[in-house]
Amino acid sequence: MPLHDMHAFVLRSFTLKEADKICVLLTREAGQVRGVAKGARRLRSRFGASLEPFTEVQITYYQNESKELVALSSCEIVQSNFAAGISSERLGVIHYLTELLIEFTPAHEPNERVYRLVTATVETLKVADDAQLVALTRYFEVWLLKLAGFLADMKSCGDCSRAFTESETIWLDNEGQPHCRTCCDGAGDALVAVTRQTLQAMLKQAPQNFLTTNPDAVALQSLGGITIRLIHRALERAPKSYELLTRLRPVATN
Ligand SMILES: [Zn+2]
Structure with missing residues (x-):
């Protein structure tokens, strides 16, 4: 052996x-x-x-x-990172993020990008204050979904292939595919411009830098609704520790 x-x-x-x-x-x-x-x-x-x-x-x-x-x-x-004197909010986030990793990372299949995401997230978690935990949690969900292949590219409409403009609202269907106003049939989760910009900011930056941009609270809430639906769909159930996140203090509205 x-x-x-x-x-x-x-x-x-x-x-x-x-x-x-x-x-x-x-x-x-x-x-x-x-x-x-x-x-x-x-x-x-x-x-x-x-x-x-x-x-x-x-x-x-x-x-x-x-x-x-x-x-x-x-x-x-x-x-040891988070053993002593940790807030219940932070503990809830740690249990939730590690549960997502247990569910989304296959056994004995290395993934360098997931490992780097975890390293950067843990480093950020050490210095982030409790008010930043929601933004960091959304960041981690978005990236893990993307690296696991459950987050579609949001650049163009899934039906007519037209490239989206920066300011338009787009709609995600049940499978997470983006559609333009014409093709969405009036259904799906709307992503307004500020939510799309927040998503792009996550995908372009390291977590520590993303947190310093003071992300929009409503956009984070909107993204949270989308990420949990995609996670639920991928796992075919809600993550067990998701309810721990309800202990999180909401992000103050700017
Ligand atoms: Zn379209």
């Missing part, structure tokens, strides 16, 4: 039987990895006392090709 050694973000960890721990991890080299740490609770120093979501760890594991679970031989905390 080959030995693997790599950096990872913890997405979830839970106790299995008496002393073993299951860790769901996101790695750059191997995508999502599920590992079992035997005797993790007895061997605290070897596996770290606490493996909260988004904790950065260095792992070594053996992979038996026939098993879905890899055998973790070590899991050392590199950066």
Whole structure:
């Protein structure tokens, strides 16, 4: 069995039987990895006392090709990120974002861009204040949907192929395809110009820069309605931790 050694973000960890721990991890080299740490609770120093979501760890594991679970031989905390004194808003966001990653990242399929999104989001989450969490959550949803292939290109109408002007309202159908006023048949989610601009700003900028643009509160709310519908459609259910987000303070209207 080959030995693997790599950096990872913890997405979830839970106790299995008496002393073993299951860790769901996101790695750059191997995508999502599920590992079992035997005797993790007895061997605290070897596996770290606490493996909260988004904790950065260095792992070594053996992979038996026939098993879905890899055998973790070590899991050392590199950066604990959000363990102590964290607000319930932030905790809700962390649980929600890590749940989306568990659902949207396939096992053992590396995705460099998703890994970079997570790295940038975690860095931003450390410095963002609670009032910026809604904007950061929308940013992450938009990018994860895009990288997973669930967010259509919004540049032209899905029916007549006409390129949209910057100022026009467009409509998204149930499948997330954009349509112009003529082709939408009066149905779908309307994206007004400011919402489209906010979406484009997300797609052009790193999260930390996007937050400094003081995104429009109504546009974020409108995007939130669209992203959750696309997520719901992709997963065929609502994410379990979505309700935790209702604890978020709304963005103050400018
Ligand atoms: Zn059209």
